[in-house]
Amino acid sequence: MEVNQSHSAIKCGAKFIEEYDGPSAHTQPYDVLKRIFAHGSRQDGSNDEAVVFTWQDLADDADALDEGKRLKRNIKKAIVRLDEHQDKLNEIATEYNLKYRPVIVQLETGGGSGNLSRYKVQPVIADTKSVVKASEVPEGYIRYSLENIKKHNRLARLINGFDATGLKFHALTGTVLVAIILGTIISIAGLFSLTAQTSVFGLLSTLLNTSLALGALFVAFSPLYLCITNRIIVAPTILVPSNLHTLQLEYSPTDKKRADGSTVREFRIVSYVSKCSICGDRVEVENGLGAMRGRLVGRCNASPREHVFTFDHITRLGAPIFSEYQEICATSLRN
Template identity: 30%
Template sequence: MPTVEETVRDGNILFKINSIVGSQPETFQADENEKLAALEAFLGFLRLQGKETKALRVARVLAEDTRERLNEGKALVAYNSVNVAEMAEHPVAPERATAWLAKIWSNLEERLEERETGIQDVARQAGLSIYAWPRKTLGAGGAGNNSTYDIEFLKLPASDAEPTALAPGSIAYVQDLTLKPAFWLRRLIRTGFALKGWRRIAFLVYGIGGPAVVGTLLVLLWLALTTQSARIPTGDIVTLVFFAAIVGLLGFAFLSPFWRLIDLRIIMAPDLLLSLRERGVQLEASKEPAGDGRHVRVIRLVRYSGRCPKCGETVHLYDGRREFPGRLVGKCDEHPAEHVYSFDRFTKTGSPLR
């Protein structure tokens, strides 16, 4: 357990962390420069998230205060809920701070867990061996034994892809995992759809059986038009042609993403799969370790984004359409017509296309 020394700041208790020993093997000891770089990478990732929520604000102020203390050569501290509320500039009575932060911290843990891969990617692209992570340490209970909050530094896990040195003007992308799917798909794909067992069979049935169903419906409509002995009224012909067009369009809309995903491994996610709050989301079929020495293809909703090297705004991926057929390209949110970049899913980098 950490050696703890109490200090006081503005009348509130902070906890000075002197050392961390082997009971927390995931926590990694690094020099101050690397910790500062990890904090900068973490803050850079938070800026990519767009609108700042209360949960992300708490993470940001913890990281910024930790960075400030390191820059001033001060010891790192853990904060109680009152401290965090003050740093986040949230007006809440001291006796209600714990309840306020408990709800926000639960949301923060969920959001960061979904985006841990992206946080690791940013740190890895910066050439670091650690990444910053907000931590809650549960108190023993009772007066003066409240939970505390701080930033810890964790060792980066091994990665198949080594960081790629960026050429001048190039962009580095980071990934958000487990974005919110549409409500009707949430249980099925929330944590990824691994193509093994019944899921693999269902995926193949959808991809192969879907065209068969659409083809059968079109054949039935064609037979209805061509095998009648009596002359078919013009209105009925128009109705049958209309239904045939609807069947064909729906079949293409639902089945085209399947075949494009098989071919390209990553495509823009159809809107039907997404929550209304999500934008710029991709559907990716990535190869991941299965735990038995083999690999399994897992379909996930992901989002790649980066910081535009020209203007500093956020870059999101879009379908390349006719100009860049079969490709996803990164477009700057502020200058989408001019600041355009390629996208390499393996290296998570891109070069200027304009």
């Protein structure tokens, strides 16, 4: 192994735990991650071997009471949680000029008290090409990063990772066309029905029924159409787990190519988040209102009406929308 790979990965993980302030930051899996990287930091910095540990290396007095049963469960959860933050780890690696980010893997499963499960902090080359350094972010702007979702519901699992290739591509385009045709048929049928009515009640009833049918069609199919055309939208509520406020549905390019050379895209359910440059609270992406209607914006959890930012999923940067906060950010940075 190249010298300092392990040191680089451990430092990246330790910085992540130090800076992470998401909604689960104070839960037990993240406490276990903190212990893992603290244990790794205590190892010889010149050692180029990956850090290997068992639950006993992380245990405190409370863990000894149940022979580490709860700690073992939380180690497994911690492995999953860390994998959910690959984007943030790449961002931290870029920020601190580190070449590697950590991945925790289980080496072997213990078969009794004398054969403990062993885990390794595996260094993986960080993807630093697409990350904007904090020093390069314009003053007052925020930098968005991706947080993976811990657990999708059944419908979300069907959609997440659905790539538009082969029969699936034809089914996708066919669904959009069918929705457009149905909307046209309902509209024409509604107009004909209106002309045939002879009473006010009949007119109102027909208008209401036609509007309900078109509304139901719009609710059912518009997210698909809007996501394909706009590339990213706020995910429909039915796709969002009950413990989360908002997610995004993204029509993202993949490494696959069609026969004509065009890029294959796939649907991804993602969560773009940031840290408010005004107050430091968490920023989440939602639909814009007023002058920002039709666009996505970042809203601060502490002040969602005032601390509002633009959102671009390509550059992953956002600027304060209200001019007074642009001035506040500029002043605070100068001071």
